[in-house]
Amino acid sequence: MASQANPDHPGLLATWTEAAVSVQVAPFAGCFTRPTWANLLVLAAGAILSPGRRTVAAALSSVGLRGAAGFTNYHRVLNRSRWSGQAAARCLLGLLVAAFVPDGPVVVGVKPRGLPDIDETIERRWGARIKARGIYRDPVRSSRGHFVKASGLRWVSLMLLAPVPFAGRVWGLPFLSALAPSERYAQAQGCRHKLLTDRARQLLLLVAHWLPDRQVIAIADSSYAAIELLAAVRRHVTVITRLRLDARLFDPPPPRLPGTKGRPRVSGARQPTLLQRLADPKTGWQHVTVTGWYGQCERRLDVVSGTPLWYHPGKQVPVRWLLVRDPAGAFEPQAFLCTGQGADPVTILRLFVRRWSVEVTFAEVRRHLGVETQRQWSDLAIARTTPCLLALFSLVTLWASDLAARGLVQPRRAAWYAKPQITFSDALAAVRRQLGSRRLSQPRRRTTTWSKSQQCSWTGSHKPHATQPEMAKVELTARNWFRAG
DSSP: HHHHHHSOOOHHHHHHHHHHHTTTOOGGGSSSHHHHHHHHHHHHHHHOOOOOOOOHHHHHTTTTTTTTTTTHHHHHHHHHOOHHHHHHHHHHHHHHHHHOSSSOOOOEEEEEEOOOOEEEEEEEETTOOOOOEEEEEEETOOOOSSSEEEEEEEEEEEEEEEEEEETTTEEEEEEEEEEOOHHHHHHHSSSSSOHHHHHHHHHHHHHHHOOTTEEEEEOOOGGGGGHEEEEEEEETTTEEEOOOOOOOOOOOOOOOOOTTSSSOOOOOOOOOHHHHHOOOOOOEEEEEEEEEEETEEEEEEEEEEEEEEEETOOOEEEEEEEEEETTTTOOOOOEEESSSSSSOOHHHHHHGGGGHHHHHHHHHHHHOOTTTTOOSSSSSHHHHHHHHHHHHHHHHHHHHHHTTTTTTOOOOOOOTTTOSSSHHHHHHHHHHHHHHHHHHHHOOOOOOOOOOOHHHHHTTTTTOOOOOHHHHHHHHHHHHHHHHH
């Protein structure tokens, strides 16, 4: 098996098998056939070691398989092979929960590219063959007064928001991502368009099904502050998100008296809006101190909370609202909601600020794992590659956690920069060193001539395409320049 998948480097599969055991990822093997699993390990190794684009060709080059005759087998892993990304996501979530959240509530984040956090993000891609591509608002480049459009793919991503012990802070660890095409794409395909809230509902209920014995808390942005979504998942998932300051809030319906005619009331008297509470001098503000406020140790805030019924004709959901203002006036008053009416207001704030880890994760995967540099045209390969790269972030974190327990992960410092904490770049560098040392220690059946591009990928150089003639030319030019000087 290993010799068929890796004719030039028979020890590569054995190296990755040993690495897989070290982070306890053996359950992943059951999600794939044996040939696909062997080729997938090679692609994963190449994706970690590649310094530039994360294409299949770059991954093979990084592990020294530029001359592999069966290179099409590696492309088939993404564009043809039959395997379930959902099953792999369930395995990954189980590993992450066991490693970083062995007990207590599971906090996830939801982001439309997503305790889990749910969120969405835009992967900037161009090309006529990318059918699911759409035109969206670029959340990074746009502001309140400046609207920027971007062409690309929209992803809804779920991340586990958990403290990583060796980093000393909360990281967003992706485990499940789904493509969310535009309405124009649905019309072109002749199918019903699925809203972001519908996709989020399905993903959250799926996570709750995977973790039946754990409390799941989802942190989301204002895109998911929809009564239909909250009412559909509140019995299975506790959702924390933002709330409009002009939301229609009501008292619960009064008890129905015997002999009352007509249909039962669905809501009580309407409460003042949150804007009115801000302007009311009689509002009973409480002074609280929130720890871990967006990178700061502590932040003093004024809060007020209540448990109304968020009601709109035809739909309703009981929530706890939370109104926050800064005594120093550093930011405008904000409102939040939680579908768990018994939640503590300070706990709601502490959990919501974890969402910043989601944005950090998206920046890290773009910078270090090559998201937006892949070049697949097949619909199936497009739907698989980005979720795999996002999941690779979590796998590297799992492996680095095992290495950190042995003191093999340290922050890279410079004389002019005192780096206090370990970041993902440090974790990735430690994994690369470990993988490279194991790979280079494997005996080879024959002598292999390494090109400069392959040597650079192992040593961490940022010049991956410099061939031997090009390097000789550069050295000659440098000598002539020094002589002339």
